[in-house]
Amino acid sequence: MTDNQGLPNYSGDPQGGGGFNNPGPPPNNNLVWAILTTILCCLPFGIVAIVKSNQVNTLWAQGQPAAAQEAADAAKKWSIIAAIAGVVVIILYVVLVVVLGVFAASVDVPNYR
Secondary structure, rough: OOOOOOEOOOOOOOOOOOOOOOOOOOOOOHHHHHHHHHHHHHHHHHHHHHHHHHHHHHHHHHHHHHHHHHHHHHHHHHHHHHHHHHHHHHHHHHHHHHHHHHHHHOOOOOOOO
């Protein structure tokens, strides 16, 4: 079967081997969240999120929509993990500063020897 220009029509299964007939746009790759969590929260987990988000469009272009969706889900998961890790580190830092502040305020400096 060909179109009006004599080129073959690819109407096969989008999940199939050739798979260049992907329905709709690719899944959201969450690249913005991956970059933000890398810069603002947790570098190691953010890098994993960036790598996974970069795989989304590549897999989609290769005709692997299921793998592209898995990579998009993994990028989102690692971005969330990076954000949570960043918040936990900030909370621990604030607790440490408060504890050290209370300790410093409780020490009588003139009589301390």
